[in-house]
Amino acid sequence: MRIMEVAMEIALPPGILEAVYQHYGFRPTRDAAMSTSVGGIGPLLRERLIAQAEQGLDVIGATLLYQTTWIQSWFDWGQLHLEKRDAARYLRDTLKDTGIELAITMFDGAVVKAHVWQADYGKAKVYFLDAPPITQVVYPSEEDAPPKHPHPNAWAEDIRNRQSWLVGRGSLALAKALGFAPEITVQSETPTFFAHHRLIKDEFQNDPFFAATRYIFNDHTPMEYAHPIWSRDTLAALKVDTSGYIPSAGAGAPGDVDVTRLLIATNEGVFGVAKKHGRVMRAMPSLKEYADKIESITNGVHVGIWQASEYRNAVSLADPDLLKLKRTKKDELLDWVWRHYGLWHTWKEQVADKGVVLWTRRITGYKRIDLLGQLCKDPSLKRQFLETNLVLLIGGRIHQHDDQAQTMIYNLLDLISQDPMLQERVVLLDNFNVWMAPHLFQGADAAIMLADDGREASATGFMKAQLNGGLILATDDGAIPESVVFQGHEKDKQVANGFEVPYFHGHPRVDGLLKAFKQLHQVLLDPAQHAAMVRSALSAEGQVDVGRTVRETLSFYNRIMTLPVNVPPIKQTP
DSSP states (O other), X not given: OEEXXXXXXXXXXXXXXXXXXXXXXXXXHHHHHHHTOSSSHHHXXXXXXXXXXXXXXXXXXXXXXXXXXXXXXXXXXXXXXXXXXXXXXXXXXXXXXXXXXXXXXXXXXXXXXXXXXXXXXXXXXXXXXXXXXXXXXXXXXXXXXXXXXXXXXXXHHHHHHHHHHHHHHHHHHHHHHHTOOOSEEEEESGGGGGGOGGGBSSTTTTOGGGTTOEEEEEXXXXXXGGSOEEOHHHHHHTTBOOTTOOOOTTOSSTXXXXXXXXXXXXXXXXXXXXXXXXXXXXXXXXXXXXXXXEEEXXXXXXXXXXXXXXXXXXXXXXXXXXXXXXXXXXXXXXXXXXXXXXXXXXXXXXXXXXXXXXXXXXXXXXXXXXXXXXXXXXXXXXXXXXXXXXXXEEEOOOOTTOHHHHXXXXXXXXHHHTOXXXXXXXXXXXXXXXXXXXXXXXXXXXXXXOOSTTOOSOOTHHHHHHTTTOEEEXXXXXXXXXXXXXXXXXXXXXXXXXXXXXXXXXXXXHHHHHHHHHHHHHHHTOHHHHHHHHHHHHTTXXXXXXXXXXXXXXXXXXXXXTSOXXXXXXXXXX
């Protein structure tokens, strides 16, 4: 079966990143890693591609090669620094030059040349379309506009549309250049809208090369901004064929189109990335009529990439040896953090006896890093946190236009900069990226996964922790309930491997986070209970392994292949 995955970002494989490191060193490799994985979608698509090929599918990926990436640095005096750096020049020297140059006619008639680079993802291949200045930076905003541009917002919207068009129509041109007629094309998130050949009025719309292609829409973000509404003028400018679109009851202005609804209506298959995420999608007012069409396949992560090799036979270890292994990996992590982040010479000795907890997520409002600011600001809460004997390692990406996230980090940095105890116990890691992340997950005692209710798609970070025996402090969202057993909520013969931060009117609260910290602290003091919970975390491997994801995906593909091409849309419910 021939599969083409199309996405705005696909994280680079370890082999490519190591090649960049050997040639250019640490900082360029970090920057290159950050350019292809702004959020969680980049790494999980990387691993889905690798695993599909491992299970015998003929699979390729199509994405963009971004010229620059935003890096972020924290300073001791409480300052956040954002800076855009070149990344593509290192990758052009490392990726394979296919010699293919695509000429892609844009929606305004301009012809753009896109050079094609290739990387091996195991037995799969991913192709990167390189077309400066359109591919300047992933998810551009007004901060990326040329200096003194009179309308930076309009510029950013135009470039985002051009990137979406480039990766979409470019993937079609690429498939033809390769002679790769996909039986299934997977469109991850709405920016890949233009990869659907029938939806655009251009030379690809009725191209017989794609006559047998079926399309699957894979949503990763249950947030309003990820489900845009396009006006009549935008639809006309982008040459969208809306002839099969049926507005939902109570839709907006006449002629407006909900892009997600249109994709779901015209694609042969749809899936969310966790059971709960599927339920959230089916409950969205604009998608309720398509509820029977929306399935779910829970994301997974690649064991070979994320799990420390020492844990492969952990089931055979006695409890003392298992905890000794955990201690060894934590010591390695503390040494690695100390060396890579320039901490003072006694730091790792000061924290050697403490539990290490990761809070490494994309930094945005609904993932609730603000709770840590609340905890650090209140003297009583801060004292109770310090008594838990835990060290927090904080890392994540901030979008250059996310003022709320930047404010949360500014506030947190201010608090830490004024308190020596917090400086020891809350460490902010510059430029969290997919190349360095395995070191963190392989050594940590626990990981935090918070989100407002229904806002999480899958949250694969907790899966990386579980593969290494890490315990989870989390809200009951995304894929978390599928493999995390919260202490106090065990059923039958289950053993807990996590601690719940409960919702209050759909939001986690700082008191709930503090309680989870205290529960973790007590477990770390009890070797028998700690070992049992580590084993429970490791036992989740069968669920969190991307191999399981791909087996379910293949079954889904086989069902989609039995459907006729271009399923007619569901009519509006009166």
